[in-house]
Amino acid sequence: MASKPRTAVATVLFSLPTAKPDRISTGKNSKWSARAIKSFxxxxxxxxxxxxxxxxxxALLMGILVEGTSLAAKFLRANGITLFKVRDETVNLLGKSDMYYFSPEHPPLTEPAQRALDWAFDQKLKSGENGEITVTHLLLGIWSEKESAGHKILASLGFDDDKATELSKFMDKDYDRSFK
Incomplete structure (x- = not known):
């Protein structure tokens, strides 16, 4: 007896977790870019x-650098902020985890990480522009969380408000641009 070929089912995620579920029905059709979803x-x-x-x-900061092709990732690397440096700073700041601990498949977001995602979403809505929420929105969301580990790591590696302002000029664009 011949078996039927199986059909593959793929789920495409257009949104990232939000602390405010009512955002999904705001009428505005803002969605996360593929690069932002991959970074997450x-x-x-x-x-x-x-x-x-x-x-x-x-971890969001490391995810941006691992994805690597976004404007935000290129901006970070052009300013000397690499995945290895961020990983080292993370371990210095937060310490090493228990060697025998097994992290869940989808580790839940910390409150600052959730606020960073929500900040990115809110900035896109405030801009009034169509299009996607980009990795740049996500990076600036991390920077907006002053007491978070991501902000402290960025600051220790030389990222500052001037760099955030420079990057924010390109918030709604996620095109290939090289920073020198």
Whole structure:
């Protein structure tokens, strides 16, 4: 008896977790860019690699750098902020996890990480422009969380308000641009 070929089912995620579920029905059709979604997925993976119980702003920052092709990632690298430096700073700031701890497949977001995502969403809505919420929105959301590990790591590696202002000029654009 011949078996039927199986059909593959793929789920495409157009949104990232939000603390305010009513945002989804705002009428505005803002969605996350593919690069932002990939950055988020890579952030979860980085949190798991470090065996952390949550996905924090530091993991979001690492996820941006792992994705690597976005304007935000290129901007960070052009300013000397690399994945290895961020990983080292993360371990220095937060410490190493228990060697025998197994992080969940999708580590839940910390409160600062959730606020960073919500900030990015809100900035896109405030801009009134159509289009996607980009990785640049996400990076600036991390920077907006002053007490978060991600902000502290960025600051220790030389990112400051001037760099955030420079990057914000390109918030609604996620095109290939080289920074010198």
């Amino acid at each position: 997925a890579m952030a979860e993976l980085e949190a798991r690699k470090l065996k952390y119980p949550n996905t924090g702003t530091e």
